[in-house]
Amino acid sequence: MTEKLRLKIPVLLPEVTDERDQCLTRMETMLGDQDGITEVHVVTDTAPSTLCIHYEPGRISLQRVRELAEAAGARLTKKYGHFLAKVSETSHVGRARSRAERLRSIEGVLEAEVSGAGGLRVEYDRDRVSEEALRAAIGELGLHLSHEYAERRPGSRHERAEHVEHDHGEDAHPEQESEHAHRHGNSRAELGFAIASGVFLLIGWLLPKLVALPAEWMNLLPLWAAYGFGGFFTAREAFEHIRNRTFEIDFLMLVAAIGAAILGQWVEGGLLLFLFSLGHSLEHFAMARARRAIESLSDLTPQDATVIRNGSEQVISVDDLQVGDRVRIKPNKRVPADGFVVEGESAINQAPVTGESVPVDKRPVDEPERAAKHPESIAPEHRVFAGTINGEGALTVQVTKRSTDSALARVVQMVTEAETMRSPTQEFTATFERYFVPSVLALVVLLLFAFMVLDETFSESFYRAMAVLVAASPCALAIATPSAVLSSVAAAGKSGVLVKGGAPLEHLGQLSAIAFDKTGTLTEGEPRVTSVEPYRDTTSAELLSVAVAVERLSDHPLAAAIVRHGEDSPGQVTYEARELKSVTGRGVRARIQDEWVLVGKEDLFDEAEGEALPDDLRQRVRELETSGQTTMIVRRGERYLGAIGLMDTPRETAAAMITRLRELGITRMIMISGDNQSVADAVAKHVGLDEARGDLMPDDKVRFIKDLAEHGKVAMVGDGVNDAPAMANATVGIAMGAAGSDTALETAQIALMADDLSKLPYAVGLSRKTSAIIRQNLWMSLGMVAFLIPATLLGLNIGPAVALHEGSTVVVVFNALRLLAYRDSHS
Template sequence: MEAKKQVYRLQGLSCTNCAAQFERNVKEIETVVDAQINFGASKITVFGEATIEQLEKAGAFDGIKVIPVKQRAEEQQIPFWKKRTNITTAISALFVLLGYSAQFTAGENSVLSIGLFALSIMIGGYELFKAGILNLIRLRFDMKTLMTVAIIGAALIGEWGEGAVVVFLFALSEALERYSMDKARQSIRSLMDIAPKKAIIRKAGKEYEVDVEDIQIDDIMIIKPGQKIAMDGIVVKGQSSVNQAAITGESIPVHKQAGDEVFAGTLNEEGSLEVRVTKRVEDTTIAKIIHLVEEAQGERAPSQQFVDRFAKYYTPAIMLIALCLAVLPPLLWNGDWSEWIYRGLAVLVVGCPCALVISTPVAIVTAIGHAARKGVLIKGGIHLEETGRLKAIAFDKTGTLTKGTPEVTNMELIQKDIDEVELLGIAAAIERHSQHPLASAILREAERKAVDIEKWQAVDFCSITGKGAKANVNGNVYYIGSPALFAEFLTLPVHVQERISCLQAEGKTVMLLGTNKELLGLFVVADQIRESAKAVIQALHKLGIHKTIMLTGDNDKTATAIGNELKLSEVKADLLPQDKLTTIKKVREEFGSVAMVGDGVNDAPALAAATVGIAMGGAGTDAALETADIALMADDLTKLPYTIRLSRKTLRIIKENIAFALGLKMLALILIVPGWLTLWLAIFADMGATLIVIINSLRLMKVKE
C-alpha cells in the first residue's frame, strides 16, 4: 500500500543546514515513511502520517511553522532588524564590544571581560549550542557541530574574546544567508500574490463577491476596468485590452473579445468583460506555474549533487585534520598544547562549509524565479545547466519559426477584364464553404480589404480532394485550387507556368482562380515568418550556438526558402515525426547536447529525445507545460536568447561560487602554517565566502531580456 502524501509550506526555515536537520527529524517520526524537503520553495513533502504538532516539534530548533499547502496563510513579513535571531545577534555584538572595552580598562583576563564575552557567547550562540551538542551526542558532524566544538575549545584554552567574535560572526553569516534566500524566494511570493483571492460572480441575475476557492467551472465572472482577473476562462461578453505580463512576460497588452482565453493574474485595462470560468483555482495557469517553479527549485542540479556529495565527506575530513593538528605536534614534537589546540580550532572554524553548501541552491533558486517573472518557465536546475551548455538548437517550422497561419501575400490578375475586388470576392464566396487552411487565408484577406462578399453568392459547392474546389457563383461555374487542378482542363500559358515555378521556388503556395475555359488570376499564399525569427537566429549564432537546424514536414522548396531567409545552418524537409526523432539523435551524438523548440503538442518524440525540450506558448496549452523542460509562456521566440544567456550566467556563477568558497578556505588554511590564522580571521573568511556567494548569485536578477 502506497504511503499517504502530504505537502506543507514552511515559515521560518533559515538555512540549508537547518533544512537537512529538519528533514532528518521528520523522518525519525515513527509514522513517517519518508520526507523530502524543498529548501528553495520552503516546502516539505511527507510520506506517511504526521500531525502539524509533530512536524513543528521536529522543527522547533529553528522555530519552523508548518502550514498545509492548500491552506491560505498570510506570511508575516518581519523586517530584518525585528527578527528574534537578528536581535540576539545584535545583542551578542554589543557584549563583544563591551568585553573588549573591559579588557582595556580592567585587564586582559579580568573577570569582567570574561563575563561579558561569556554573555555574548551564550546569547548569540544559544541556538547553535543546542543543535551542536545534540549533534555531538548523535555523532552527526555538520557545520553547527564544528562551530560548537571550536567555541567550547576556545573557552577552555582561555580565548574567550575570540570565541565571542566567532559566535557573533557565525550568527551574522546565518542571518545574511536567511536574508539572501528570502530575496531569492521573493520571485515565488510575487507569483503567489498575482491572482486576486476574491472575484465577482453573477448568479440568477445578481452579483456576489466570493472566494476563488468557492468558484465553480462555468460560473460567469464579472471583470471591471482596472481589475485583475481571478480565474482562467473564456470571454463570453465585452472586449478589452488585457495586460498578460505577469503570466507570459509580454510587455504589450493583448486585445480580448468573445471567444478569447484569459488567465488568472492578468490585468483587465479599459473595458468590462464577462468570463466563463474554465478551470478551478488549483488548476489555473498561474497555479501550475507556481507549482512547477517550486518543484524546479527543489530539484537538485548536477553541480548541487556534486556539492552535496563533497560536503558529506568534507566535514568529517576537516574534523580529523583539526584533531591531528591539535594533538600530533604536542605528542610527537613537544609542541605547545595551547598553541596547537588553538590552531586545530581555527581549522574547525575555517572548515565550516556554509558558503559551499549554499553556492548552488541560491543561484538556481534566483535564476528560476527570475525567469518565471519574465515569462520563461524552467522546470529544474538540471535543465538550466543543460541549456547553458547547448551548442545546437533544432526548430520546428510551423508555429515556431513561422506564425503558423497562412496569409495571402499578393494577388495577380491574368485576365484584364476583372479587377482585384471581383477576383477576391469570387474566391471568398467559394472558400467560405471550405474548411481548408488556405481557404481561411482567402477569407481573412477579403475581410482585411473590406470586400463585401455578399455580392457574390456561391451554390453547388464541391470540394476536389487534394486539388481545390468549384462552385456556381452568380450563374458561372468557377474553380479555385492548385495548378495541377487547372492542368486537367486547360493548357497553362508559358508565362503563367514560369511565374508559378518562380513563386514555388520562393517557398510560396500558388492558388489559381478561373473557369474551365480561362484563367482569371492567381493568389500567392505563404506561412509568414515571425518578425522576430531572423533576429533570434542571429542572436543565437552570436551567443556561440554552432548549429541552428529547421525540421519540417513541409516540402523542400518552401523549407529551403525559409532557411535561406533566416540564415539557418541546416534545413531538413519532408520529415515524418520519426524522421525528426532520428535527426535529433544524430545532432545530439555530434554535439553532445541539443535543444528542440516546438509547440509542445506536436513533435513530442523529438522534444523528448532532445537534451532540452523547449515549448512555445506554454500559457495557452497544458500540454506544453507538462511535456517541455522549458516553456516560453508568451509564444515569443525572443525569450530564447535570454534563456540561454541566463543559463550560461547561472553556470558561470555556480562555478565562481564553488571556486570562491573553496579558494578562500584554501587561502585561510595556508595561513595556519606560519601561525597567522586566528579564530576570528577564520570565521571572517567563512563569512566573507558566504557573503561573496550570496551577492554573486543575486547578480542573476539583473540579466536583461
C-alpha cells in the same frame, strides 16, 4: 547527501497487446532518452502490460516522469505519490539539507528534497507510508506547511488531491501574513541577537583595558553574555541536529567555541559565535529575498471576484469560482481567473504572467459555446490570464479554469518544484563534500594528538585543530550553487520564462545547437490560402467545395485555413464527407458519396493506389512550393481536381531573435519541418537561418535531434504538443506560448509563457550569467578553503579564520542575488 536511487515505476499502457508495437517502441525511445531516466522496458507478465521506468529521483521528479509518460501515451499507476508544498523555517541551505535527509530516512520515502527557499518535494510509496504519516513527520522536524499543491493526475486536469487545503476569502490573508511575520520575526531576532553578541564582545574586550575590576569573573560577564546571544540560535540548531542524528556546521562551531572557552580564549570564542551568527542572519536575509521574489508571483491573483450568477453580481472568493462562471472585471483591476472575453474590449497588461512588455488588446469571442468546449484553441486576442491587469475598459470574462489550475498557479507550483531539483553542479559539489568532510574530520583528529609528536602543549594542538575545523567547513560551497539557481529561477519566472530546475538552466547556457520547428514557432501558426489551382476542367468552386467537406472533419491548422477560405468564397456546393482517416505527415482521406477523396502532400499520392499524379500538375505544385507555399493536392476517385497553396507568415521577431542568439554564441541553428524542402528553405531564408530540413515525419525529427545531440547539447524549440517526442530527446525542450497550453506547460523543461520568441535570447543569456556566477561562487568558496586550511595549520587564529569563512559565505550569497536583477541588454 542524496543517493541516486533507481526505482521501477509501473506505467499502464493503453490497449497494447504486442511489446513490439510501433507506438510502444516510440514511447520507450522518448522516455528512455530523457535525462534522469536510466532504463525503460516492457513487463508482459502482468495484466495489463506495464512499461517499467527506472529513474533517478535526484535528477528528475516523479511528477516530471508522470508528465512525460502521459505525453507519450501512457499513465502512471497510483502506487507512488508526489507531495509538493511550501514550508517555513528553511532559509538556511544546511538546515534544509538536514531536514531532507531526515525525511529520506522514513520507511517508504523514495526521495525528499527541501530547498533554502522553502520548497519541499517528497516522493513516496503509498503502500508503505501514508500521506498523514508524512505530514506528521514534517511537523516533527519543525517545518510548518504554509501551502500544499494538488498532485496533478493524467487525464483529469481539475481533479484535486485530497490533502490540499483551500483558503477561502479573507481568511487566507491572516494565516499567510502570520506565517510571513513568524519567519521574518525569527530573522530579525537572529540579527538582533548577533548584534547584541557583538556589542557585549566589544565591551568584554575593552573592559579589562579600561577598568581594573576586583575579580576576574567580572571581566568575563560581558563575554558570557556575548556567548549567550551569539550561541543561542547556533546551540538550538546544533541540539536539533544531534536529536535528528545529523551533524552540521552549527555543531562544529559550537564545539570550537566551547573549546576556546575551555582554553581560556573567551574573546576568540565570542568572536567566533558573533561572526557565525551574523553571517547566518545575513545569509537568511539574502535567501528570504530570493524567496519573496518567488512568493510575489502567487500574490498577483486577487482574492475576490465579482461573479454574475442568476442575473445579479456578487463578490466571492476566487477559490469558489467554477468553470463556466462569468466574472466582471473593472478597469485597472487584476483578472481573477483564466478565461475568455465575452463582453467588452480593453488592453490587458500580461507582463506578470507572460513577460510581454506591451499591453495586449482583447475583444469578445465570436462563439462562446465553442470556446468553452475547446479552451486551448482560443485565440490570444480573446484569452485572459489570472493575475494580469485590465486596462481602461470593463470586461466580462467566462472562466475556463479554477484558481488552482490557472496558468499562474501552475507556474508557481512548477517553480516551487524546480527549487528542489538539483543541477549537475550541485551533484558535483555534493559528491565533493561527501569525500571532503570525512577527510577534514580525519585531519582534525590527527591534529588533536599533534602534541605527542610536536614540541607543543595539548592546548595548542586543540586550538589549532579547532581553527582548522572552522576554516574547512564548506558553508560557502554548500550554498554557492543553490543560491544562484534559486535566484535565476525566480528572475526567469517574473519575466515570463518557466525553468524547471537547475539542470535545464545550466544546459541552456551550454548549447551547441538549437532546432526550431517551423509552424507556429518561426511562423505565426495561422496559415492562409494563397493559391487555388484547379486542374483541367475543374472549377475553383468545385475544388474548394470538395476540399472543405473533407478538411472540416480535421483539426489540423492547414485544414482550418482551407475551411475558412472556402466558406468565404462564392459558388460553394455543400458535400457531406465521412470516414476521415489521417495518413501521418502526408494528408487525409475521406468518403464523399461512394468515392474516396484524398487531400494532402505529393507523397500521399505517390504511395496511394489509383491514378498517378499527372506530370503537369506535379510541375505546378513544385512551382508553388518554390515560392514558399505549402501545397495540398485534391483527388476525388480517380480524378485530380487540382492543388491549393497555403502560406504561413514568418514571425516579425524571428529574424531579430536569430541575430541575438548568434551574438550570444549559438553558432548552429536549424529549422525542421514536415513541409517540403522548398518551403522550408524559403521560410529559413526569410528569418535568417542558413540550414533547414524539410519533409521530416515526427520520427524523422526525433532521429535528427538525436544525431545533433551526439555532437553536443541541443535544444528543441516548438509548441510542446506536436513536438513533444523531439523535445523529449533534446538536451533541453523549450515550448513557447505555454500560458495558453497545459500540454506545453507540462512537456517542456523550459516554457516561454508568451507566444513570443524574443524571450529565448533572454533565457539563454540568463543561463550563461547563472553559470558564470556559479563558477565565481565555486572559485570563491573552494579558494577560501584552500587558503584557510594551510593558514590555520601555520598559526592563523580562529577569529580571522571565522571572519574570512563567514565573509566568503555572505559574498557568495549576495553575488547570487545579482541574478534577481538580470535584464537582457538587447530586450
